[in-house]
Amino acid sequence: MRYVSTRGSAPELGFTDALLAGLATDGGLYVPAEWPSLPPRAQGATYAQRAAQIIQLFVGDELPAATVQRLCDEAYATFAHPSVVPLVQLHDHHFIEELFHGPTLAFKDVALQLVGRMFDEVLRARGQRVTIVGATSGDTGSAAIDGVKACANVDIVILYPHGRTSDVQRKQMTTVDSPNVRVVAVDGTFDDCQDMVKAMFNDAPFRERMGLSAVNSINWARVMAQIVYYVNACDLLAGPINVCVPSGNFGNVFAGWIAKRMGADINQLIVASNANDILTRFFNTNDMSAVPVVPSLSPSMDIQVSSNFERLLFEMNGRDGGATAEQLTAFRATGKLSIEPDQRAEFLDGQFMAERCDDAETLDVIGRTYREAGMLLDPHTAVGVGSVAKLWAAGALKGTTVTLATAHPAKFPDAVERATGVRPPLPAHLADLFDLPEHVTRLPNDLAAVQAFVSTAFTH
């Protein structure tokens, strides 16, 4: 399998190079040169076996089947549920696929537990090391750290804005005690952290010397690993299903589009947003204009521009990288992106729906779902469940629908308690989180100080 850039002018790569590259040299994102078809599920296959079967299609001959299977077995053995991503029924027509049983209680574990292991495997074979540097507002950092903390060939430095993550999110990062993990609390905002990461990547000598690498949501292998749970839901529920996805950077719902493209029996993909609704505005009214982010109860969906949307745009342009690059340049210049009506009708209608829930609606959905079904939803999942309820009530949606539960309620206990009066306890594997010592370095909002720290953080 070869990988091409969405902007059409970077060299084609094989799987392992695309894995390590992250962003393409033309600024685009890597996608497979063609979409393979979904093989039938072997009778009695486990989640890890189904995952290895699907992922092998994208890895090609760059990793042997036994290696892919071992990495999937190890990655999904870290999940606290025997089904890995269990399906739970909420109403007659509405199921929840719980993606939050991984080590850090958010769906990002599904991809990052595997991608961390793939990095280590590929680097070991090549005799290389990398230093992953990333900025986080909460969920990505903890999932990335947990995914690589046991890797021999990967170091990781995660920057987060001091005082601006939840206690659970911070502790999930700072209580990891591993020689290849460093966590930095920056006296600044998330954007400051992200700007410093970008500046370090743009410093070519520093990037080379440190072997800098990234595992942010544009990494192809993360999208790839997420295809599997869409297929899993189709395997378990006979007949066509709709899937509702609480969305931020569009990586998750794009994986759903790939599953559908490969032949999974998916009818509609429902893009659910919070008050930061650029995606919903695009799908419903062709208005993709970036506006400032407002903080919400579902912070992992507080985005201004969805980085993975570029992959969908490439498909909408008939895989014309030049046209995609031009459209993105215009978007950067004007802050607005719109699509020709016939292109929309041909590509989007019948595949995507979109809805939004603001914070008041989110709290209402959490409260109602607890009273009516006894189920605690985290605020991100509640945006999805509320969006399905609104579309259903309007008669716009029909048939079996699965909402992806992207975080465990105990990861966002304040919102859940506010809505239900119940404070969800941490699951057993994290019960001692608040007793463990924290390992964190606090640094000023200053690039030179952070860069100096990264240079000397690891002595091995």
Ligand SMILES: *Cc1c(COP(=O)(O)O)cnc(C)c1O
């Ligand atoms: C990251 C995240 C999302 C958004 O996922 P995208 O792939 O960015 O669309 C939703 N919910 C939770 C809990 C997350 O951590």
